[in-house]
Amino acid sequence: MKANRIIQGTLLLGACALAACGAGAAEGKTGKELPTRPGVGDIVKASKPSDWRALDPDNTLYMAMPWGRVVIELAPTFAPNHVKNIKALVRNHYFDGLAIVRVQDNWVVQWGDPNDENERARKVEGAQKTLKAEFTVPLASDKHFTRMRDVDGYAPQVGHSNGFPVGRDPRTGETWLAHCYGTVAVARDNDADSGGGTGLYAVLGPARHLDRNLTVVGRVISGMPELAALPRGPMPMGFYDKPGMQVPIKSVQVAADLPEAERSNIEVMRTETAAYQSVLDAQRNRGGPFSKYNPAHLDLCAAPIPVRNRP
C-alpha cells in the first residue's frame, strides 16, 4: 500500500506559512485545487533552536509502565498546590506499584490505588489526600498566553500558554487548562475539594465540558498511543473488574531525581513563538494537493503541539 493511498495524518497535511495565511487567504473555497503550502513538517524543519524548550526536570514526571516510559509535563502555573502535592506523593513512592484502574472508551484513562476505598488502601504520607480545587487561576498568573482567533464554544478566548491548551474569560478574570487529548487532571468525588492527586486521569476523547470542573495538572508529552490502546474496562465507566486486568505502574518519578543520563531528551515547541503560530496556521488553512476544501478554522484541541527529541 503506497504511502499516499490513505487519508493523511494531522501532522502531514499541506498548510500555509504565517505570511500567506489570515484574512487574505481564500476561505472555504471548493472546486479547483488549493495551492500547496508548507506543512507542519516543513515548519518544524525550518525552526530555530530558540523555538524549542526542554522540559523542566523539576516539573516532569516519568511513569514507568510495562511497555516503557510515559512522560508528563506538570503545569504549576495553573495548579500550584496540586502540582506540589503530586510531586510529594511521587517522592514518597505513593504511585509505585499502583495501577491503571479504568479505561473508558473515547473518554479517559485513569490511574491510582485499586484499593482506594478498602482497608488495603495505600497510606498517603508526606502529602495531602485532598486539597482545595484549583479549577482556574487569575489571568495575571499566566505570562505566556498566545491567543487563537478561532471561535470556541466552551470559552470566550482560547489559545496556548507555555505548551498547554488554555481557555480564558476576561470578564471573570480567570484562565484554565483545557481538557484536550492527553490532558492530565485530578479525579475527585462530587465535592469540588475531594481530589488531591492520588487518582489522576488522561483525556482520550471530547471532554471540554470538564474545563473549570476538574483540576488540571499537566499533559502527557510522550506515551499517549500506548495509554490510548489499553483495553477498555468491562465495568460501568470503564473500570477494570479483575486485578489481573489492571495495568501495573512500576514507579512514578520526578525527572529531576534521576541522573541526567537517564532523563528523556524531549523538547516542546515554544507556543509563544512565530514558528508555533505558523504551525497553527498550517493546520487552520489547508493547502493542496490532498485537501480540497480549506476549513479556515482550527479547534483548540485539534491544534498539535510539536514535540521532538533534542537534536
Place this chain on the structure above:
Amino acid sequence: MKANRIIQGTLLLGACALAACGAGAAEGKTGKELPTRPGVGDIVKASKPSDWRALDPDNTLYMAMPWGRVVIELAPTFAPNHVKNIKALVRNHYFDGLAIVRVQDNWVVQWGDPNDENERARKVEGAQKTLKAEFTVPLASDKHFTRMRDVDGYAPQVGHSNGFPVGRDPRTGETWLAHCYGTVAVARDNDADSGGGTGLYAVLGPARHLDRNLTVVGRVISGMPELAALPRGPMPMGFYDKPGMQVPIKSVQVAADLPEAERSNIEVMRTETAAYQSVLDAQRNRGGPFSKYNPAHLDLCAAPIPVRNRP
C-alpha cells in the same frame, strides 16, 4: 474503589430536561452547587418506543472481527453512489480476508487490502474501484435535519440528520456528514475522485477539517471500543509494517443478507425527536452534584447518540 471516586462518564453526568434548559438556565455560573437535573440515562429510561428506530438491514454492515462484530450504519442520503458501491463490494466478498492495515493514534483506524498496490491486489469485481467524490449533497436531499444552536468553527450550521452528525451551509446549499468519533469514510489518494470504498477508515480523534474533503459513508454503531484499542502501527501514519500485525477481517456482510435471527437487535434514538433534543440539552446544560460549572455549550462531536438493544 467506589463508583463515585472517579471522574464521571459522558453519559452519566447530571443534566437538565428540555423544559428546564435554554435561555432561562443559568449559564456558566460557578461557586454554589448547580441544581440536579435529569441525565441522559433518565431521558433514555423515560423515552417512548417511537423515540427509537431499528437499523435498516439493507444499509447496515457487519464486519466480523476476531473479537466479534462491528456494526456500521450506512448513510445513502449523503453518499448514494459510494454506499451502493460498497454494498456491491461487500456482496462480492471484496473485504473477506482483508485486514485493518493502519491505526494512527488519535486519528484513524483504516482497513482494506494490504496488497492494494502490488500484483497480489484483490480484484474489484461487480463494483467500481473509484467513483466521483460525494463530499456534500444538496440541502434538499436531507429531510431529517435538526439543528443544534451551539456555535461551531467548521460549519455555519450543525446538527443531526437521522442519526448522523452533520454540517450545513445555507449559502452554498450543501450539507455533509461530519467527521466525529466513529464516522466511517472513504480513503483516497490526492485526486478527489480516487476513492471508491475499497479502503475505509473510522475516525478516532479530532478530524473535522476532513469534512467536505472526504466522502463519508456511515458510522460505527457498535464496536468502536475494540477498534480504538488496537495497537497503533509503528510505520509513518500508523501503518502496520508486518502482515502479522494486520488485524484480519473475517468477512463483511450486509445485514439484510443474514437470516433475521442472526442480525443485531440494535436501535438508535431518532435524532429528530424531543427526547433527543433533551439528550442534547442534558449534555449542554450540566447539573449537579458532580458538575460545578455549567458549560452551556455542546460541541457537535461531543453529542452522544444513544444506542440500545431492542428491549
